[in-house]
Structures are given as C-alpha cells and as structure tokens.
Amino acid sequence: MCGIVGYIGTEQAAPILLDGLEKLEYRGYDSAGIAVFDGENIQMKKSIGRLKVLSELTHDGATMPGIAGIGHTRWATHGAPSDVNAHPHFNGDASIAVVHNGIIENYGKLKKKLMSKGCEFRSETDTEVVAHLLDYYYKGDPLAAIAHVMHHVEGSYALGILFQDHPGEIYAVRKDSPLIVGKGKTGSLIASDVPAILKYTRTVYFIENEEIVRLTADSLNFYNIDEEEIEKEPTTIEWDISAAEKGGYEHFMLKEMYEQPKAVTDTLNPRIRGNQILIEELGMTDEEIRSVKKIFIVACGSAYHTGVTAKYVIEGLARIPVEVELASEFRYRNPILSEGTLVVIVSQSGETADSLAALREAKAAGVRTLGIVNVVGSSIAREADNVIYTWAGPEIAVATTKAYSTQLIAEYLLALKFARVRGQITEDELADYIRDLKRLPQQIELLLNNKTKIQRFANRYLAARDVFFIGRGVDYAISLEGSLKLKEISYIHSEAYAAGELKHGTISLIEEGTLVAAVLTQEELYKKTMSNMVEVKSRGAFLLAVTNTDNVEAEKIADYVIYIPKTNPYFTNSLAVIPLQLFAYYVSIGRGCDVDKPRNLAKSVTVE
Numbered sequence: 214m215c216g217i218v219g220y221i222g223t224e225q226a227a228p229i230l231l232d233g234l235e236k237l238e239y240r241g242y243d244s245a246g247i248a249v250f251d252g253e254n255i256q257m258k259k260s261i262g263r264l265k266v267l268s269e270l271t272h273d274g275a276t277m278p279g280i281a282g283i284g285h286t287r288w289a290t291h292g293a294p295s296d297v298n299a300h301p302h303f304n305g306d307a308s309i310a311v312v313h314n315g316i317i318e319n320y321g322k323l324k325k326k327l328m329s330k331g332c333e334f335r336s337e338t339d340t341e342v343v344a345h346l347l348d349y350y351y352k353g354d355p356l357a358a359i360a361h362v363m364h365h366v367e368g369s370y371a372l373g374i375l376f377q378d379h380p381g382e383i384y385a386v387r388k389d390s391p392l393i394v395g396k397g398k399t400g401s402l403i404a405s406d407v408p409a410i411l412k413y414t415r416t417v418y419f420i421e422n423e424e425i426v427r428l429t430a431d432s433l434n435f436y437n438i439d440e441e442e443i444e445k446e447p448t449t450i451e452w453d454i455s456a457a458e459k460g461g462y463e464h465f466m467l468k469e470m471y472e473q474p475k476a477v478t479d480t481l482n483p484r485i486r487g488n489q490i491l492i493e494e495l496g497m498t499d500e501e502i503r504s505v506k507k508i509f510i511v512a513c514g515s516a517y518h519t520g521v522t523a524k525y526v527i528e529g530l531a532r533i534p535v536e537v538e539l540a541s542e543f544r545y546r547n548p549i550l551s552e553g554t555l556v557v558i559v560s561q562s563g564e565t566a567d568s569l570a571a572l573r574e575a576k577a578a579g580v581r582t583l584g585i586v587n588v589v590g591s592s593i594a595r596e597a598d599n600v601i602y603t604w605a606g607p608e609i610a611v612a613t614t615k616a617y618s619t620q621l622i623a624e625y626l627l628a629l630k631f632a633r634v635r636g637q638i639t640e641d642e643l644a645d646y647i648r649d650l651k652r653l654p655q656q657i658e659l660l661l662n663n664k665t666k667i668q669r670f671a672n673r674y675l676a677a678r679d680v681f682f683i684g685r686g687v688d689y690a691i692s693l694e695g696s697l698k699l700k701e702i703s704y705i706h707s708e709a710y711a712a713g714e715l716k717h718g719t720i721s722l723i724e725e726g727t728l729v730a731a732v733l734t735q736e737e738l739y740k741k742t743m744s745n746m747v748e749v750k751s752r753g754a755f756l757l758a759v760t761n762t763d764n765v766e767a768e769k770i771a772d773y774v775i776y777i778p779k780t781n782p783y784f785t786n787s788l789a790v791i792p793l794q795l796f797a798y799y800v801s802i803g804r805g806c807d808v809d810k811p812r813n814l815a816k817s818v819t820v821e
C-alpha cells in the first residue's frame with residue numbers, strides 16, 4: 214500500500230520526510246519520492262527501488278533544503294514501477310505537487326478531458342491527473358481548488374499537496390484511504406499511518422472522509438468538502454512503534470484479514486459501471502470472448518484454490534469448459550493447448566516460478582494468456598498478454614488472505630463478463646449478480662467482527678493432530694483453502710476432501726474426537742454433505758459446520774455451527790473462507806507459531 218508523509222515547521226523537511234517514509238516501508242512499495250519547497254520553487258526527487266536509493270540521491274535530504282515538504286512510497290496500481298511513475302507528481306508548471314494513496318477510478322475520463330484542454334502528462338499514473346485537475350481549478354485559493362477536485366474525482370485517496378504560492382502551508386485531504394495529522398514540537402505533519410509521525414507526537418487527528426486539512430508550522434485547520442471549518446478531537450496514541458507498524462494489529466495476517474472488505478471493494482468497484490461489468494484491461498473484444506472454447510486456470514497454493522472455485526463459477530455461468538491445474542504439474546505434462554484456448558495464470562506475487570514457467574509454456578504454444586496478479590509490474594503481469602490486477606495492496610503475511618479474496622473477485626467478474634457477452638445470462642440476471650457482489654465487503658466485515666466465537670473454538674483445538682475439511686462443489690474449494698490456511702500457519706496436519714470421496718478410504722482415519730470441518734454453502738448439496746457428516750459423526754468425529762444462516766438443520770448433526778450471511782451460491786467462498794482464516798489464525802497464535810512468517814515458507818516461491 215502506498216504511504217504518504219508531509220512536514221511543515223522550523224526544521225529541514227527532507228530528513229523528516231525520509232525518516233517518516235522509512236517507518237512506512239512495512240506497507241510494501243516499489244519506488245519513493247519527496248518534494249520540498251526551497252523558498253522559491255518546489256524541488257522534487259524520486260526513484261524506483263528502495264528508500265535507500267532516494268536517501269543516497271538526496272544525501273539523506275541534505276541536497277533538498279526547505280521547511281515544507283511531502284513524501285511518498287509507491288505501491289503501483291496504475292503504471293508499472295518506474296522513476297517517472299513514482300510520486301510526487303507535478304501539474305504542468307510544477308507549481309503544485311501531489312502525493313497520493315488510493316485509486317482514482319475515473320482517472321481515464323478525467324485524463325482525456327484534461328488532455329483536450331492541453332495538459333501534457335509525464336506518467337501513466339492516476340495520481341498525476343489530480344495534480345493537473347488541481348491546477349485546472351486553482352484560482353489562488355488551495356481550499357477551493359481541492360474542494361472542486363473532490364467533487365469530480367471518484368475512488369479512494371489520501372492526498373498531500375504543496376502549492377508553490379502558498380509556501381507556509383501544506384494541504385491534505387482524505388476519502389477512504391487512511392490519513393492522520395499531528396502537531397509536533399517543531400511543526401505539523403501528515404501521514405498514512407501512525408508510525409511515520411509517532412517520533413514527533415503521540416497526539417494525532419484521524420481524518421474522516423471528505424475532510425480537508427490546512428497545516429502551517431504552528432497550526433492545523435480542518436474543513437469539510439463545503440470549505441466550512443470544522444472542529445476535530447485529537448487521539449492519543451498508546452501503541453509502541455512496532456505494534457503501530459501493523460496499524461495496531463498484533464500480526465500482519467490479522468491486519469490483512471481486516472483489510473479484505475476494502476481490498477474487495479477496490480478490486481470490484483472500478484470494474485462495475487451501473488449494471489455493466491467493464492474489464493478494460495482484459496484486452497479482448499466481444500468477438501474474441503465468444504471465440505474462447507476452453508479455459509485453463511493455472512496457479513499454486515491458495516491461488517490454485519481460487520481457480521477451483523472459478524471452475525464452478527465460469528462453467529456454471531458462462532458454460533465454457535475450464536481445467537484447473539497446479540502450475541508445477543501443468544508445466545511438465547505437455548498440455549494440449551489448441552486454438553480458442555485461454556490460459557489464466559493467478560498469482561499474488563506475480564513471481565512464483567512454477568506459475569511463470571506455466572505462463573511461458575502457454576505463450577510458447579501460441580494461445581492467449583491472461584494474468585490475475587496483485588503486484589503491479591511483476592514478471593507474470595508483464596509477460597501475460599493481458600493482466601487483471603487485484604488491488605489488495607501489498608500482502609506482507611506469508612499466508613494469503615486479502616489477495617486470495619481479491620483473486621476470487623477477479624474470477625467472478627471474468628465469469629460474469631464472459632457469461633453476459635456469450636448470452637448465457639440476461640441483463641437482469643447480471644444486475645442481480647452485481648447486487649450480490651456489492652454486498653460482499655460488508656458481509657465480510659460482519660464475519661470478521663464475529664471473531665471472538667471463533668477464537669474460543671480455536672483454543673479447544675490447539676493440540677489437534679489431524680483436522681479434515683470436507684465439502685462438495687464450491688464447498689470443496691473452500692475446504693482446500695481452509696485446510697491449507699490451518700496447516701501452513703499452525704503446523705497441524707490437515708486434509709481437504711471432496712465430502713463424497715471420504716468413504717473411499719480416508720474415513721478410516723476418523724476416530725474419537727477427530728475434528729472435521731464441513732462446509733455447506735451449496736443449498737442443492739446440503740443433504741448430500743449432511744449424510745457425509747453423519748458418517749464421520751458416527752465414527753466419533755467432532756463436527757464443525759460452516760453454513761448459510763438459513764440452514765439451521767446443520768445444528769441437528771454438527772457440534773458447532775458457524776453461520777455465514779446469504780449470498781449467491783457462486784460467491785459463498787468469499788464469505789465461508791473468513792471464519793476458516795480466523796480459525797487458522799487463532800490456532801496458530803494459540804500454539805505460539807510465527808503467524809506472519811511460518812517455518813519453511815516464503816511469501817513468494819521464486820524457485821521450482
């Protein structure tokens with residue numbers, strides 16, 4: 214996730230900005246930059262790579278004198294990582310500088326309009342549009358220009374802004390992306406997160422949506438979008454610096470679980486316009502979509518598990534045959550890739566060696582390739598013919614959660630787009646699906662807030678030796694992910710089984726007290742899975758059921774039931790996975806495991 218900082222006071226700004234950016238490095242980034250008002254002009258330095266590069270470039274800030282400045286660590290969303298795409302961004306005559314965390318969803322339309330007015334763009338970013346738009350509306354009053362921009366921009370933003378002819382001021386504004394403001398002994402500061410300013414003050418103001426802040430060396434003024442001054446209460450930060458780097462969460466994994474509603478929103482919203490699905494980055498005409506005869510989804514680990522769900526969703530909605538393959542198998546089995554095949558490579562990191570090799574195999578066979586990737590500019594993103602980015606932001610914990618959830622969203626959108634273009638679903642049916650998709654973030658939030666019950670249940674299974682997850686259809690895909698989450702962070706052996714398959718051997722392992730988690734979200738399969746639950750129960754299993762709120766029948770068989778809100782059967786993975794993530798997390802910390810960096814694992818498996 215991008216990080217922004219700003220300082221105005223009596224000390225040199227650049228070293229303070231660099232120090233603040235260093236405290237935000239944990240958010241993940243690919244480039245960084247600072248802009249400082251030197252008394253006459255706004256000087257700017259920015260570069261791809263680690264913050265160290267920028268510090269060397271500026272001699273730790275010494276070559277950028279000035280007492281007011283803004284800084285940024287960039288996590289690329291629009292435009293690959295590069296010097297020119299790094300923030301800050303200028304307007305045409307470099308009299309306004311902007312740093313931004315978030316996604317401007319309508320930047321394309323705004324960019325076209327500004328270019329028609331003669332604006333020349335230097336970068337591919339959505340952020341630069343904001344710099345030019347501020348210029349376009351600026352008539353000498355920064356507050357008015359900012360309010361104007363807020364009325365025309367859609368999406369999420371936390372902005373830090375310098376106006377050359379207002380040297381004694383810095384401005385900041387927020388919508389959806391986090392922004393805090395504080396006043397230290399020597400000046401005022403802005404930041405995306407507490408760690409960046411904790412060294413200077415523990416008294417901070419959390420900026421709410423559509424609030425604007427004017428900062429001077431010794432004052433903070435807050436305004437609403439109507440430019441009316443408002444009062445705000447400060448908050449005193451009790452965290453120590455290390456905890457604050459996780460935004461107050463104990464582990465990155467917990468923080469990232471709680472970022473899932475926003476990650477899902479950020480991945481979904483830019484691709485929905487009314488009741489239409491727009492995936493411009495798909496790069497396929499309707500004709501080409503209609504000519505697809507077969508889809509391969511190729512991935513590893515959790516990304517593979519999303520593919521197992523996507524098979525059911527794409528085949529169910531678009532009626533296109535889908536094969537889901539482990540990348541490490543696909544690359545060596547000389548797959549039959551004939552004309553009309555689309556190979557989709559799903560990867561959070563975009564650097565997984567097996568998935569990258571599978572991509573190259575598909576390209577060598579001459580078939581169309583599509584990436585579903587979280588890291589902008591990564592190898593898979595660059596080498597696939599087209600890429601749909603998941604906008605989960607950087608995922609630090611080894612065990613994926615928010616990236617997994619956004620991969621599902623990208624796959625649902627792909628399925629619906631193909632189904633509509635191929636005439637498999639009507640406009641009205643599409644509208645219903647979109648309605649259900651839009652409800653997911655809030656339903657995920659609801660489940661996350663139900664964590665205490667799951668934490669208590671998890672504490673009863675810290676000593677478990679074997680845990681089984683069973684389900685049918687999409688529920689089997691959910692079981693795969695639930696099982697992997699548990700074993701990879703708690704080191705407890707676990708297996709996922711198609712519920713109907715258990716009786717073909719593995720049921721011999723069920724004994725008194727064995728924990729079996731049954732996932733039942735597919736209404737037409739309830740009865741089938743319930744009979745499998747009876748089979749294991751009669752052999753002594755302790756049964757946990759994860760099911761829809763309307764399936765109270767499950768309580769007749771299961772010892773413990775976790776309910777998920779109703780959604781379309783195709784989308785239940787997005788909800789049922791939440792309690793399973795929380796279960797794995799609490800078992801892991803209960804067993805004293807290193808949740809964020811489990812033994813033997815790497816965040817990105819860049820070797821075979």
Ligand code: AGP
Nearest residue numbers: 514515560561562565611612613
């Ligand atoms: C998931 O929790 C694991 N960390 C792992 O299975 C991961 O999903 C797999 O290595 C694929 O990684 P990728 O999405 O970066 O390609």
